[in-house]
Amino acid sequence: MNNDIHGRDNRAAGRDFHEGNIQVDQLIGRDVLNITIPAFQATDSRLLVPAQRKQLNQLVKEVADISSEEGFVIWQRVHAEIGVKSIEEITVNQYQTALNYLQTMLDRHRESGACKALMHQLLKKTPDNNDRQKLYEYCHIAFGTRHLADLTKSQLQQSLGWLCNEQNEVEKVASTTPGHLAPMDLIRAYPKELSCIFIIGGLLGAVLF
Incomplete structure (x- = not known):
């Protein structure tokens, strides 16, 4: 049996296999499976521009200042994070990763510094052991x-807000208690009452003596 196809039939058969735009459709029963190839996304392998290098160096300096660590130690962590040996190898594609890493490190150190300052204020405002125990009890109840x-x-x-409110209330009570007033403050606060006491005392002394 001769299977050769000549002339126009040969060209038609060739078009079944060779087309400028290839689309693969595979029929399985009644299902149609479309095979597509995702577009290739090229990475930017250019080295950092001066502005990007300056931004990274500035963040490293801020982290070093707030953490008291050496700048080269921080740079070593950045290099390990993005898989390079020096800033000279960092590409534009890796810039955002390095930037985010340093910013997260800076935020964490700022949070830690703020917490230390707040703890210092709490301890400074509770030199008395009873007051400090009340603070600890409040923290246990409120935060576990x-x-x-x-x-x-x-x-x-x-x-800190709770402690300030508690101490303000104690000061208000103390300031309105007569027993804690100095003699001159007592006279200014109760002039009529004290005058009556002196007059009655003088009359009693005259009668008795």
């Missing part, structure tokens, strides 16, 4: 722990 180091920044701020 007596340890200030376990509290977040917002929890420490809330504790």
